[in-house]
Every structure is written in structure tokens, then in C-alpha cells.
Amino acid sequence: MPPRSKEELRREAAAKVTGVLVYPSDLQQEEMLWVEVVRAAHPHALIKSIDTSAAEKIPGVVRVLTHRDVPGLNAFGIQLQDQPVLCYDRVRYMGDAVALVGAESRQAARRGAELVRVEYEVLQPLCDPEAAMLPEAVKLHPGGNILHQGHFTKGDVEEGFARSAVIVEDTYQVPMMDHAYLETEAGMAYWEDDVLVVDACGQYIYRDQTQVARALGLPLEKIRVRAPYSGGAFGGKDEITVQIHLALMAYHTRRPCKMVATRPESIISHTKRHPAKMHFKTGASRSGKLLAHQVRIVSDTGAYASLGGPVLNLMIEHAGGPYLIPNVKIDAYAVYTNNGFSGAFRGFGCTQVCVAMESQMDRLAEALGMDPMEIRLKNVLHQGDLAPLGYPMKLKVGIEQTLKSARRGKLWRERRRIKNQLDHHSPSLRPYIKRGVGVAAQMQGLGLGVGIPDYAEVALRLLPGPRLELMASTNEIGQGAYTSYALMLARRTGLAPEQIELKVGDTKLAPDSGTTTASRTTYAVGNALLLALDRLEERLGQLVAEKLSLAAPVRLRLQGGRLMGESLQIELAQIVDDQGVEAKATFHLPVQDIELGDGLPHLLYSYGTHVVLVEVNTLTGEITVPAVEAHLDGGKVIFRQGFEGQSEGGIAQGLGYALFEEVKLNEGRFLTTNFDTYIIPSVMDVPYDMRTRPVEVKEGSGPFGAKGISETCTVGVAPAVLNALADALGVRFTRLPVRAEDVLKSLGEKGR
Amino acid sequence: MKVSVNLEINGRPAIFEVDPEERLVDTLRYKAGLTGTKEGCGVGECGACSVLLDGRLVSSCLVLTASVDGCRITTVEGLAGKEGLSDLQQAFIEEGAVQCGYCTPGMLLAAQALLERWKRPTVEQIRQGISGNLCRCTGYKKIISAVRKTARRRAEKK
Numbered sequence: 001m002p003p004r005s006k007e008e009l010r011r012e013a014a015a016k017v018t019g020v021l022v023y024p025s026d027l028q029q030e031e032m033l034w035v036e037v038v039r040a041a042h043p044h045a046l047i048k049s050i051d052t053s054a055a056e057k058i059p060g061v062v063r064v065l066t067h068r069d070v071p072g073l074n075a076f077g078i079q080l081q082d083q084p085v086l087c088y089d090r091v092r093y094m095g096d097a098v099a100l101v102g103a104e105s106r107q108a109a110r111r112g113a114e115l116v117r118v119e120y121e122v123l124q125p126l127c128d129p130e131a132a133m134l135p136e137a138v139k140l141h142p143g144g145n146i147l148h149q150g151h152f153t154k155g156d157v158e159e160g161f162a163r164s165a166v167i168v169e170d171t172y173q174v175p176m177m178d179h180a181y182l183e184t185e186a187g188m189a190y191w192e193d194d195v196l197v198v199d200a201c202g203q204y205i206y207r208d209q210t211q212v213a214r215a216l217g218l219p220l221e222k223i224r225v226r227a228p229y230s231g232g233a234f235g236g237k238d239e240i241t242v243q244i245h246l247a248l249m250a251y252h253t254r255r256p257c258k259m260v261a262t263r264p265e266s267i268i269s270h271t272k273r274h275p276a277k278m279h280f281k282t283g284a285s286r287s288g289k290l291l292a293h294q295v296r297i298v299s300d301t302g303a304y305a306s307l308g309g310p311v312l313n314l315m316i317e318h319a320g321g322p323y324l325i326p327n328v329k330i331d332a333y334a335v336y337t338n339n340g341f342s343g344a345f346r347g348f349g350c351t352q353v354c355v356a357m358e359s360q361m362d363r364l365a366e367a368l369g370m371d372p373m374e375i376r377l378k379n380v381l382h383q384g385d386l387a388p389l390g391y392p393m394k395l396k397v398g399i400e401q402t403l404k405s406a407r408r409g410k411l412w413r414e415r416r417r418i419k420n421q422l423d424h425h426s427p428s429l430r431p432y433i434k435r436g437v438g439v440a441a442q443m444q445g446l447g448l449g450v451g452i453p454d455y456a457e458v459a460l461r462l463l464p465g466p467r468l469e470l471m472a473s474t475n476e477i478g479q480g481a482y483t484s485y486a487l488m489l490a491r492r493t494g495l496a497p498e499q500i501e502l503k504v505g506d507t508k509l510a511p512d513s514g515t516t517t518a519s520r521t522t523y524a525v526g527n528a529l530l531l532a533l534d535r536l537e538e539r540l541g542q543l544v545a546e547k548l549s550l551a552a553p554v555r556l557r558l559q560g561g562r563l564m565g566e567s568l569q570i571e572l573a574q575i576v577d578d579q580g581v582e583a584k585a586t587f588h589l590p591v592q593d594i595e596l597g598d599g600l601p602h603l604l605y606s607y608g609t610h611v612v613l614v615e616v617n618t619l620t621g622e623i624t625v626p627a628v629e630a631h632l633d634g635g636k637v638i639f640r641q642g643f644e645g646q647s648e649g650g651i652a653q654g655l656g657y658a659l660f661e662e663v664k665l666n667e668g669r670f671l672t673t674n675f676d677t678y679i680i681p682s683v684m685d686v687p688y689d690m691r692t693r694p695v696e697v698k699e700g701s702g703p704f705g706a707k708g709i710s711e712t713c714t715v716g717v718a719p720a721v722l723n724a725l726a727d728a729l730g731v732r733f734t735r736l737p738v739r740a741e742d743v744l745k746s747l748g749e750k751g752r
Numbered sequence: 753m754k755v756s757v758n759l760e761i762n763g764r765p766a767i768f769e770v771d772p773e774e775r776l777v778d779t780l781r782y783k784a785g786l787t788g789t790k791e792g793c794g795v796g797e798c799g800a801c802s803v804l805l806d807g808r809l810v811s812s813c814l815v816l817t818a819s820v821d822g823c824r825i826t827t828v829e830g831l832a833g834k835e836g837l838s839d840l841q842q843a844f845i846e847e848g849a850v851q852c853g854y855c856t857p858g859m860l861l862a863a864q865a866l867l868e869r870w871k872r873p874t875v876e877q878i879r880q881g882i883s884g885n886l887c888r889c890t891g892y893k894k895i896i897s898a899v900r901k902t903a904r905r906r907a908e909k910k
Binding site for chain 1: 781782786788829831846853855856873875885886891894898
């Protein structure tokens with residue numbers, strides 16, 4: 001790889017390697033209070049009484065707040081406000097907040113929290129989503145326990161199955177997964193004049209502002225939300241975490257208030273990846289053409305809605321993979337239970353269904369005696385084709401290119417040789433080591449989908465110097481978006497990245513650029529900033545015309561420190577004074593012209609094919625992953641190092657999903673509350689041999705041809721692992737994660 | 753009861769009055785103002801709070817401040833010299849070993865310690881050296897590359 005120029009490196013990296021960057025958990029102020037949350041003692045119970053008197057007597061405790069102290073709407077939720085800020089009549093999961101304690105020290109706040117006495121009438125928790133769906137089940141919410149359901153039919157699946165030469169059918173189960181960002185939920189709230197400022201981890205500060213204002217009963221302009229650089233998010237900081245609680249304590253005490261979740265509190269209280277049970281039945285012709293696909297999904301959304309509905313819709317949208325299927329029937333349910341609560345997580349529903357769909361594709365290939373790569377290539381969508389749900393794929397479809405890139409890749413091309421490469425083991429062990437190579441292909445909707453407002457507004461200010469300021473509200477959560485913004489501005493203007501300043505993540509300074517989710521920020525903010533640059537140049541053209549007394553505005557382009565017209569060149573300083581010249585623009589993400597549900601479907605997709613090599617010790621059941629290849633179409637790459645980094649991190653998370661990670665609950669109580677029991681991949685579990693091949697299918701509507709990458713880079717990893725395990729062992733696993741004991745058990749069963 | 757503790761943090765002497773149960777991570781973050789040291793789990797599993805204690809890599813969430821009287825501590829804030837970033841910090845930037853950056857301080861100290869132990873570490877030795885430090889963003893590859901690059905540069909200098 002050629003040496004990278006300085007501007008292609010992460011902007012804030014120096015502040016991160018020196019430890020000077022202030023994260024939400026690092027915020028401190030004079031006279032600040034520590035806030036601790038009293039959480040539910042049972043996963044399902046009625047609250048009979050709350051007594052705060054003992055807590056209030058603890059030295060250092062300044063204030064204890066309960067539901068009586070919520071001045072506005074005592075509820076929050078991105079779509080449906082069904083989660084209490086502070087519970088009053090009932091608790092529905094172990095993370096439910098019942099009271100807040102503000103104290104001079106963290107110890108005093110903790111001591112106070114222990115002494116808040118809540119009397120409960122304990123109820124039987126609802127832990128089985130199938131049982132919770134039954135009409136006789138106790139209702140967790142007034143509308144019943146089915147948060148959302150989707151039913152879709154295209155063609156006639158029965159007729160399709162009747163024509164099929166092979167049909168494969170199974171039930172797949174995927175676990176609850178924790179985001180496990182290294183920085184837990186944290187922040188600080190304080191008054192600045194008569195505005196309440198909330199500095200906290202977040203992924204959409206304008207929506208956080210709305211949610212805080214609504215709960216406090218204050219007008220929006222009285223709430224300023226900022227989201228400093230935070231220590232990872234992956235969707236887990238999309239919903240409200242600490243913001244309302246912090247604001248509430250600061251509102252009542254008029255003092256700066258700080259919260260940092262402990263790791264167990266983080267795992268218990270925030271959203272998760274939805275556990276799901278998925279029944280898939282797929283039929284194909286003798287030649288391997290998909291003919292019919294029938295799917296039933298039950299997604300456990302836990303105690304509250306958050307984004308459980310849209311996540312289910314993405315499961316429906318992506319349940320047929322990136323394939324052409326004439327007959328499709330899908331029935332899907334998102335069900336309330338007392339099992340924690342689930343919401344947004346990188347992949348957003350696609351992760352779950354891809355596990356099932358890509359297993360199905362391999363099973364069809366096996367049943368037909370076809371090559372797994374060939375059966376996929378035979379069925380992939382092309383531009384103009386109808387997606388599984390029947391709408392046309394209007395934009396360029398890169399799935400075929402990613403598959404072909406994977407087929408050319410070393411792991412696939414040389415898989416027979418690689419599978420027999422066991423020299424690193426002693427001769428006596430070799431017979432017990434099995435290697436396998438698996439592939440998985442997928443597509444991932446980009447942006448929020450049809451029907452959900454999805455836009456990015458940004459502002460630019462050009463100053464003499466030259467200096468260009470970008471105001472955008474989206475957040476840097478590790479993904480590298482801010483570096484991409486600066487690279488796009490630099491590329492378009494000829495300015496050096498250090499001449500570009502970002503004023504970001506602050507409702508006071510930046511307009512609403514939308515969510516930092518759904519792989520959307522490079523695409524959405526990138527398009528918005530290019531539009532704003534056009535406007536800025538128009539404005540400069542007017543100013544030049546005025547200065548030179550020309551009849552009409554001049555068409556100009558900003559080129560470094562100069563303005564270049566067709567017949568003139570002007571130094572910026574002659575036109576722009578210290579006030580600067582500003583321009584704003586809003587980019588609306590293009591959407592499909594049919595709407596099948598909330599956010600369903602998408603117009604834009606990213607595509608990916610993963611190839612995974614696994615090695616299994618059949619004596620111990622131990623699984624290792626020596627190599628992974630990712631062939632990804634996120635459009636044209638803007639920030640190469642960030643692209644690769646996302647991909648490699650996405651692979652690690654996918655391996656965690658496949659092999660290690662499961663939030664375990666027993667009767668609604670969490671059994672895995674820290675990294676000693678909730679195991680995320682360490683460096684020992686992730687191969688150094690990870691290759692990322694950008695398959696750059698230029699997206700015409702994207703900034704410099706770019707789309708997004710942050711989800712498609714992880715979704716295909718787990719099913720590719722399952723397919724590699726099947727290749728190695730001849731055993732098909734249908735439940736994640738696959739652990740050593742599962743391998744041994746299955747080999748034992750196979751032997752019998 | 754408070755205990756008086758003398759420490760040398762990043763080459764500078766410091767005295768703290770602490771409760772006997774106060775953790776070193778809290779002393780560093782909330783008394784010394786060195787918030788570069790992070791906390792990720794509180795039980796010594798993630799390595800975000802890693803510091804060097806008399807040159808040895810420790811999880812500062814598992815160390816009681818009162819127990820390390822007279823010790824030398826290096827935190828991430830002590831890695832850069834007067835002439836700027838250390839070679840290791842520079843390599844982390846160049847190789848893209850930093851994403852959200854929350855594991856980075858601990859990772860740098862683990863890398864610093866392993867480079868003391870092995871001058872030209874293999875990939876396996878690097879893995880061993882940072883195996884106590886979790887990262888959720890990078891997949892570790894670029895971190896390993898940054899350590900390898902630093903080792904190579906140090907060897908070339910000699």
C-alpha cells in the first residue's frame with residue numbers, strides 16, 4: 001500500500017493517543033453532584049410504595065428524585081414513548097429506573113441509592129415471546145404484547161414449493177447481544193444562564209433534545225445537547241441513556257450533575273441486539289434458481305419499544321437476502337417481554353436474518369450439489385430486478401461484484417489447499433483438526449428508509465485565512481465520520497484539512513444533520529456539505545459581482561485560498577471579511593416511491609460478501625478463525641483507513657456474535673453483567689489475517705460516489721462462520737453463539 | 753481514616769490523602785486530573801485503565817492507591833516527550849490503530865510494556881502483550897501493525 005498522506009489520517013487521533021481528548025465520562029465541574037440510579041429489583045413487579053427518607057438522611061446526599069419530580073412527560077422512546085423516565089406503577093425489566101440520587105460524592109450517591117426503599121408486588125415475568133403473544137398472556141403494555149407485526153406475500157409460495165426440486169427448512173436462533181462499547185453511558189448536565197446543557201454520549205442530539213425537553217416540560221430552546229467524541233456506540237447510544245436523568249437532577253438542584261454507568265448497569269439498562277427465533281423454508285429448482293421463500297420471525301423486543309418496530313421491518317426487508325425470489329411469504333412479530341430491552345445495533349435486523357438466509361443458501365447448494373458461490377451468483381439481484389419484497393432495485397447493485405471479488409480472493413480460490421494446511425500442528429494432532437471455508441453475502445439498507453424523515457442539514461462558514469467551518473450535528477463515535485467530512489470538503493475546495501474546522505455535535509452550533517446511525521452519515525452529511533458548498537459559491541459570486549459592479553453574479557469555484565471564475569481569479573481576502581460568508585443546505589435522502597411499512601423499504605443499499613476460514617479441534621471443540629476476507633461495496637471509498645478499520649472491527653464483532661457473545665437471562669434476571677461472563681473477542685480471538693477489498697461500485701447519488709460501510713462490514717461474518725463450520729465438520733449449527741461444547745455435542749450426535 | 757500516599761506520576765512527585773479503599777484509577781482520574789486513564793469494566797477484564805506501575809503493566813481499577821506508596825506511575829499523559837509524540841503514539845496514528853480511542857491509552861501502555869520485554873516481537877508476542885486489553889472498534893489488526901512498525905523503527909535506529 002502506498003504511504004498515506006497526513007490528511008488521510010484520523011483527525012482527532014493525536015488527541016486520543018495523548019489522552020487529552022475529553023470523553024463524556026471524563027467531564028468534571030466544580031460543585032458537581034454524582035447521580036446514581038435506583039433500578040428495578042425485579043424484572044416484573046408492581047410498585048406499591050417508594051420511600052426515600054432513609055436515603056435523604058445519608059450525609060452528602062443532596063436530592064432524591066422519583067416519578068413525582070418529573071415535571072413533563074414521564075416517558076421516553078424514539079418512536080413510541082412507552083418507557084417511564086422514573087417508574088411509578090410497575091417495573092418491566094431489571095434496568096427500569098425507579099429513583100435518582102444526587103450526592104456530593106459517588107460513594108454517598110451509591111449509599112443513598114441502596115437505601116431507597118421500594119415495596120413491590122412481584123409478578124411472574126414474561127420471558128417466552130411465543131407465550132407472550134398468546135391472547136391470555138398478561139399485558140405488559142395497554143396495547144398488548146405484540147409491539148409490531150408485519151405480513152408480506154408476493155406470488156404464491158405453495159405453488160413455488162410445489163415446483164421446487166429441493167426445499168430446505170429449519171429454525172434459527174440468535175442471541176441477545178450487547179454493544180459492549182468500551183465507554184459506558186456517561187455525561188454531565190448543568191445550567192448555563194437559563195439554558196440546561198446536556199453533554200452526553202448520544203447518536204442524535206436533536207432527538208435527545210426533544211426527549212429531554214418533553215420530559216422536563218421545557219421549550220426546546222431551553223435545552224442544549226452536545227455529544228462529545230464518545231467511546232463507541234454501535235447503535236446502543238441511539239436511544240436515551242443518561243440524558244434525561246442528568247437533566248432532571250440538574251433541573252431540580254441547579255448544580256452540575258455527572259453520571260457514569262458501571263459496566264453491569266450498562267449491560268442491564270441499555271438496548272440490545274434483538275434475540276430472534278426465525279423459521280426459514282426455501283425452495284429452489286434443480287438448476288439452483290430460488291423459487292419460494294417462507295419466513296416466520298419472532299423477535300423479542302423486551303420491555304419497551306425503542307426501535308423494535310423498525311428493526312423488525314428491516315428483518316422483513318432483508319429476510320430474502322440479496323436475491324431474486326418470485327414467491328415470498330413473511331410473517332414477523334416483535335413481542336414485548338421482561339427480557340431486558342432491545343433496539344438499534346449495527347446491522348439493525350439484517351444481522352439476524354442474514355444468519356438464517358445465508359445458512360439456507362449453503363444448504364440448498366449442498367442439496368443440489370452446487371458450489372456455494374455459484375448458487376449465490378445464480379440468484380443475485382441486478383439493477384432493475386425486483387427485490388424479495390417486490391419493489392425494483394433502482395440504483396446500482398454491487399452484490400455480484402462483491403461475490404466475484406470473493407471468488408477471486410485467496411481464501412476461496414485456494415480453499416482446498418488451505419483446508420489441508422495443518423503443518424502448524426503436531427503430526428499426532430493433525431487428524432483431529434478440521435478446517436472449513438464459508439461464504440456469506442448480504443445487502444444492507446442505508447439510511448432510515450421510506451416514511452421516516454431522513455435529512456441532513458449542515459452549514460458552512462468561509463473565513464479569510466482561508467478557513468472553512470462546517471457545522472453538522474452528527475457525532476463521532478469512533479467510525480471516522482469527521483475525518484470523512486473534512487476529506488470531502490478538502491477534495492472539493494482544494495483546502496488543506498487543517499484549514500477546515502468542524503463545529504459539530506452541538507444543538508447550539510450546528511443545524512440538524514440527522515441521526516448518526518444506519519450507515520448514513522458519510523452519504524447524508526457528505527451530500528449536504530457538497531450542496532452547501534454550491535450555495536456558498538453562489539453567494540460568493542454575488543459578492544464578487546457587487547464588489548466589481550457587474551450586472552450578473554459570477555460563477556466561481558473555491559480553489560484553495562482563491563476564487564476561480566471563468567475569466568477572473570480573486571483572492572478570498574478581498575471578498576470575505578472577518579464575519580465570514582455563510583451558506584446552509586439540507587439534503588433529503590432519496591427514497592423508494594412505495595411504502596411497505598415504517599422505514600420499509602430502502603432505495604440505497606450497501607453490499608458485502610465475507611469469506612471465513614475456521615479451524616476446529618475436534619478433541620476439545622475449540623474453534624479458531626485464522627483468516628477472514630471482506631469484499632465490500634460501500635460505493636467509492638472516502639477515507640481508506642477508516643473504511644478498513646470499520647471492516648476489521650466489523651469482522652471482530654461478527655466473530656463475537658458467531659462464537660462468544662450472548663447476554664444470558666434467567667427469568668428476566670441478567671446472568672452476564674460484565675466482561676468476565678459476557679465475552680467479547682480479545683486480540684487472541686481475531687485473526688491478524690483480515691483482508692478488506694473495497695469493491696467500489698460508484699453510487700451516482702453519493703458524495704464522490706460514496707455510500708456507507710459501517711453495517712454491511714459486520715452482517716455477513718456470523719453466517720460465513722456457520723457455513724465454514726459446516727464445511728469443516730459436516731454439521732449445521734442453527735443457534736448462535738457456537739461454543740466448544742456445542743461442537744463436541746454435535747460431533748457426538750453425528751457419531752451416533 | 754485517610755492515608756497519605758506519595759507517588760511519582762509521569763516523572764512528577766504527587767501526594768494524595770486517600771481513603772484506604774480508594775482505587776488508583778479514581779485517584780488518577782479525579783484527584784490528579786489525568787482522565788486519559790479510562791475505566792471500562794471495574795473488574796480488571798478490559799484493560800482500559802492500564803497504567804505502568806514501576807514499569808509493570810497493571811489494571812489501575814484493581815490497585816488500591818494506599819498500597820502503592822512510593823511507586824512510579826506512567827499514564828498515557830506521560831508518553832509524549834518534550835519533542836512531541838512518542839514513536840509508538842505516532843505509529844498508532846499512522847497505522848489507524850485508533851478509532852473511538854477509549855481503549856487507546858491502555859493499549860499504548862500495554863504496547864509500551866511489551867516492547868520493553870521483546871525488542872522485535874512476533875505477532876504472537878504482540879498478541880500476548882495486549883491480550884488483556886479489549887478493543888471493540890478496530891479488530892486489533894491495525895494495533896498490532898502499529899506495534900510492529902514501532903519495533904521495526906526502533907531496530908532501524910540502532
